Amino acid sequence: MEIVLLFLLAFMIIGSIIAIETKNLLSSVISVGVVGFNLSIIFLMLGAPDIAITQVVVEILILVVLIRATITTDNTSIEGPRDTFPFVSSLIFFGLFLMFAFFAVQEIPKFGEPIMKVSKEYLRTGPEKTGAANVVTAILLDFRAYDTLGEATVLFTSIIGAFVILRRKGRKGKAEVDEEKFGILEDEDIKQNFEGF
Amino acid sequence: MILYFLSMVLLVMGLYCLVAKKNIVKKIIGIVIIEYSVNLFLVLVGYRSGGIAPILVKGMQAEELVQKGVDPLPQALVLTSIVIGLGTMALMVALCLRMYEKFKTFDMSKINTLKG
Structure with a gap:
């Protein structure tokens, strides 16, 4: 169980490295999709089917929105040298952060043994009090x-x-003409494009 | 332990993407990765080894759920957080498209006029 989770998490980390470092924005967006669907598999294995379903739906919507942002714009990759100051300072800071996180994760309850003071009460009385078979929706x-x-x-x-x-509408004067169409279609566009419907 | 640490590594990678990259879409991707890692961490903390999903099925007593079910509270709150993440990301992408329309670039270092 834990081995499989480790494997999936390593796959997520590799996917996000590709998403961060690749030059092409479209491949970056698709790598984020890989990370998200992997996350949904992990949720399914951790006994959280509600979150897994929500994660799949939200992931598809995120992909649609991000592809909408990248596909109509032409200069998708940014050339030029990397700034040294943000790079070096963020490396130092994140190294420190990871070091402290390493000590901090040893203090919280071990994996597989949660405390569940409040949740035990919810699990015990939830179905009876609310009439919902699913305790997550009862809480929600x-x-x-x-x-x-x-x-x-x-x-x-x-x-x-x-x-x-x-x-x-309402943002531009009448003299200016829209060159590009961003966002929501106007009425005339809908009439022109979808005549047959 | 190592699972918690790996989700922290994922968080740090998202933060790096948010801080050091110039492209605005890359920054948005960094925020999305941070969201994923935090959600994953919260659900990992609530897992119980050998646990079942907190759903009452036919022929099961509530006491059995208390003995074996995983923690439902982080799951409910993470469900909220995932949906909010989608809304905020849509808002960020809208701002980003508007900026592209005005400046014709996604490069953060070229967008340096704060005048309207």
């Missing part, structure tokens, strides 16, 4: 429902923000 929609409400608020705020940033 009953014990911690305000948290989920906050999540919905954040989600809608970010979507409205993206919509406002990407929209065309």
Whole structure:
């Protein structure tokens, strides 16, 4: 079990190294997809089927959005020498971080032996109190429902923000003509492009 | 132990991508990798060896779930965090596309005019 998890995690690390270091942005995005689907397999092995399903769906959406960002833009690779100061300082800092993390992970409970003070109560009384067979959904929609409400608020705020940033109407004067089409289609485009529908 | 440390390594790689890369899309990819690693770490902490998913199936008592089930609390919170990550990433990509439209480049070092 732990060996398989180690193997999958090593695969994730290799995928993210490729995603970080490759020059072509499209291959970088696809490597991130590899990392995400691997993560979903790991979730499935750790006894978390809900998160695995969500991770697959979210990963597909992330791929779609990131490919939308990279595929219409032409100069996808950035030439030029690497800045030395950010490189060296980040290497030093991250080395220190990893050293402290190495000591810190020895203090937390061992892998496979969680403390579960609150969760035991949830597991014991959750199905009875809420009527949900799945304890994760019982927590999500009953014990911690305000948290989920906050999540919905954040989600809608970010979507409205993206919509406002990407929209065309009202941002430009009538004299200016759109050269490129970014984001959402206008009514005339829809009429032109999808006449047959 | 080594699994926790490897997820920390993943976090550090995302941070490196966020700090040292010039391309904005690469920075977004760094943030996505950080999200993955933190979610993975939280779910790893809640795992119990030989554990089953915290779902009550037919013919199972609640006590059996207490004995064998994995920790459901981090799973519920990670579920929230994954969806929020998608929303924030969509917002970041929208900003990034708007910047590309204005400056015609993704290079961070060339985007140096903060005037509107």
